[in-house]
C-alpha cells in the first residue's frame with residue numbers, strides 16, 4: 001500500500017452481506033483509495049495507523065445502491081405539454097441537480113434509460129471528469145422506438161414535423177440507430193417494445209416494434225457488447241422482447257405465466273417501477289400529465305403490482321428500477337417498502353438493488369456487495385433494513401469510489 005493512500009475505517013453496528021444474507025455485527029469495513037480491503041467483525045488492533053475513522057454506530061452498512069431505471073434529465077413537475085419547453089441543454093442542467101439528489105439517496109449506480117440530445121452521456125462524462133458529483137451513470141442516449149410510438153414525441157401535429165431522435169423503423173434502420181448511439185457514447189441500449197402510460201396516443205398494452213425489429217436491435221447491441229433494456233407493458237411485447245434476448249424488461253405490467261416462464265428460461269431480468277403509480281395518480285395532474293395518461297395509469301398500476309407478486313413468487317431475476325424522473329429524484333428509496341409489501345423479503349429487495357443489478361450490468365466482480373477487492377461504494381442507514389425496510393428512505397452516509405459524498 002502506497003504512503004499516499006487514503007484509508008477509511010467505517011465502524012458500524014452491522015454490515016449486510018447481500019450475497020449470503022448474513023448480518024455481520026459489530027462491523028468494520030476498511031477502505032484504501034477506492035477499494036474495500038477488509039470487511040468483518042470489529043477489531044481495533046487491525047486499523048491502519050493513519051486511517052480516518054468514521055463512527056457509524058447505530059447504523060448498518062450496505063453496498064451502494066443501483067437504480068436500473070431513471071431519467072436524470074427529466075423532472076417530476078414537468079410532464080405532458082410542459083416538456084415541449086425543455087431543451088436538451090436545459091435538461092442536462094437539471095440532470096446535474098438530480099444526479100446529486102440520487103447519489104445522496106444512496107444510489108451510487110444508475111441506468112439512465114433514455115434522454116434527448118445525448119444529455120445523459122454529457123452528464124455521465126461530467127461526473128466521471130469530476131466536474132459535478134453523481135452516481136456511476138450507465139447511459140442509453142435516445143431510446144429507440146417506432147414512428148408514433150411510446151418513445152416518439154406525439155404531442156404536436158404533422159405541420160411541426162417533430163420526431164424523437166431515437167425513432168427508427170425496420171431492421172436495418174434500428175441497427176443503424178444502435179450504431180449511432182454507440183458512436184455518440186451510449187453504453188447500453190433502450191427501446192420501446194409497447195405503448196406506454198405517459199405518451200400521447202399510444203395503447204399501453206399494444207406491441208409496437210415487430211419481433212424482427214426487436215431481434216435486430218438486440219443482435220446489433222450484443223454484437224457490440226452492450227446490454228439492452230426494453231420498455232414493455234403489454235403481454236405480446238414482453239414476450240417478443242424476451243425472445244429477442246433483451247437483458248431486462250421494464251414495467252412488465254401485463255405479464256402472464258408463459259412470459260414468466262420465458263424470462264426464467266432466458267435469465268431475463270424484470271425491472272418493475274411499482275412505486276411510480278402512487279406519484280402519477282396523486283401528483284400527476286398538477287405536473288401536467290395528460291388526462292388520457294391518467295386514465296391509462298388507472299388500468300396499469302394495480303395490475304403491475306399483482307404481476308410483480310407473481311414474478312417474485314415464480315423466481316424471476318428481479319432488479320430495482322424506479323423510473324425516477326417521472327417522480328422526484330431522491331425519492332428512489334420509497335420503492336423498497338412497496339417491493340416488500342408486494343411479495344419480496346427485505347433481503348430480496350436489497351439484493352434487487354445491489355448484487356442483482358450489478359450482475360445485470362455485468363459489473364458484479366467490481367460492485368454490488370461489500371467484498372474485499374470491490375470498489376468502495378458504501379452506504380449507511382439507521383437501524384436494520386432487514387427488520388424495517390423503510391429505513392432505506394433515509395440514507396445518512398454515502399461513499400462512492402472511496403470518496404465520502406454524504407455524511
Ligand code: ARG
Nearest residue numbers: 196197198273276277300301
Ligand atoms: N414511463 C412509463 C410509461 O409511461 C411509466 C409507467 C408508470 N406506471 C406504472 N404503473 N408503473 O409507460
